[in-house]
Amino acid sequence: MPEDADIIIIGAGPAGLSAAITLAKQDIRVLVIERESAGKEKVCGGGLGRRSIRLLDELTNNSFDYSKGNRINKLLVGAPDGSDLSLDFSGNKSLITGLTIVRGMLEDEMVRSINDNRNFTIRYDCEATKWKHTDNGVEVETNLGLFSAKALVIAAGAHPTREIEPDGYSPFNRESDAIALRAYFKNVDQNGNHDQIEFYFFKDVFPGYFWIFPQKESICNVGVYLPLRYKHQKGVNLQSLFYELIQEQSTLAGRFQNASLIGKIESSVLPLHKEKRVLSGDRFLVVGDSASLVDDLAGEGIGNALQSGIWAGEVLHNAFNNNDFSVESLRKYDLIINRKLVKELNWHARLMRFVGTKPRLFSLLVRKFSTSLSLNVSANKLATGASFKRLLFSSNFWIQILFSKW
Ligand SMILES: Cc1cc2nc3c(=O)[nH]c(=O)nc-3n(C[C@H](O)[C@H](O)[C@H](O)COP(=O)(O)OP(=O)(O)OC[C@H]3O[C@@H](n4cnc5c(N)ncnc54)[C@H](O)[C@@H]3O)c2cc1C
Secondary structure, eight states: OOOSOSEEEEOOSHHHHHHHHHHHTTTOOEEEEOSSOTTOOOSSOOEEOHHHHHHHHHHTTTOOOGGGSEEEOEEEEEOTTSOEEEEEOTTOTTSOOEEEOOTTHHHHHHHHHHTTOTTEEEESSOOEEEEEEOSSSEEEEETTEEEEESEEEEOOTTSOOGGGSGGGOOSOOTTTSEEEEEEEEEOOOOTTOTTEEEEEOOTTTTTSEEEEEEOSTTEEEEEEEEETTSGGGTTOOHHHHHHHHHHHOHHHHGGGTTOEEEEEEEEEEEOBOOSSOOOEETTEEEOGGGGTOBOTTTOOOHHHHHHHHHHHHHHHHHHHHHTOOSHHHHHHHHHHHIIIIIHHHHHHHHHHHHHTTOHHHHHHHHHHHHHOHHHHHHHHHHHTTOOHHHHHTOHHHHHHHHHSOO
8 A cells, every 4th residue: 555655754843844844855755743733832932043043044945934933133141140141143134143933833934835845744633642663664543544654753842642752762851851931921021122032040040041032012932941950940830930030030020010921821841962862763763852852051942853853854865765764774863963963962961060050150151251342252152153162162262261350
């Protein structure tokens, strides 16, 4: 019997859709299975950095409609001691340096960019409940029936149905990963800075943070991010903590006085990068949150979801051409992830473990970066995608740190 598609992708988040777009553009028939309805909003901050924007441009052949989101030109970082660092990227008008977008809208735009490609099919309200190998491929069981293909991409995020997790492996670890809460508010006082995202590393949440991400139409996506590997963050009631912060922190209280909550406050988990996880196997690849690829540095996951989807698509394209979906063939994906991503993720995790227990050092660095012009330029570069490691290993950076005013 002919297969329903060449490749089935479970999950239409950024990871699954980027794999699907990469494959469909190569004339490979993909079927994306998504358990939610089209355009469903997701629990997320919806903050996209420069790298995510570059990847979206690449995937959509520069057709992504950024007017669906809110362009970000400024960044404010508040330190535990109350000092802050303010960065402004508005100088480069031709480059989109940051964007906030309601999740659901991001996915919709990605689907729109490929929808008229005959190789691309998406089935919403379709939940994969199980999958298994057949003689020459895979078969996925869903509430809408059975679907078959040559291979599978698991892109089901941090909460896959247990039966579709590879080898029963769950991407999220309650001891060492992170949780976050998000809420939408109208009329948060932003002092006219609707193009500025804000991170506050308050003492009570450090090295987690409180964020304000302005969206379109005077609405703000507001939330708290907590990495759970820090003892003081275990067992915390996120919602109580959130209200405490907006009511009691002097930097926030006044600004939320006339603000009103829109919809429900919701929280979810972030599977931080870890060594022990499954990336590929016989006729399957795992991408995005399902592969635990969230960056420890700030809980950013969309960029790595997009990137891993692209790499998965490229490896499957190659496997398709050679008609070889074996463990050895698909292991190329592990090699790419390990070579191009894992080093950086490990490095970020180490950096977080070091600075994450030193709020005073962090505050000192924030003060230094905000008072020294040249360090401010370096911070600007970091915020728009430069590598932390490269900066920390440049002698120029240390000269700036040592010789700027203390
Ligand atoms: C509160 C919060 C705020 C965040 N803020 C940011 C941010 O500002 N910037 C950032 O970069 N990252 C942020 N993240 C992380 C980011 O949301 C994730 O890393 C990103 O969504 C991962 O993309 P993904 O495609 O791997 O998974 P997802 O986006 O979770 O997509 C998985 C998809 O699979 C579907 N699915 C699951 N199981 C099945 C099944 N059995 N059958 C069919 N479909 C299924 C789901 O419905 C979902 O649509 C945040 C996370 C949280 C919790």
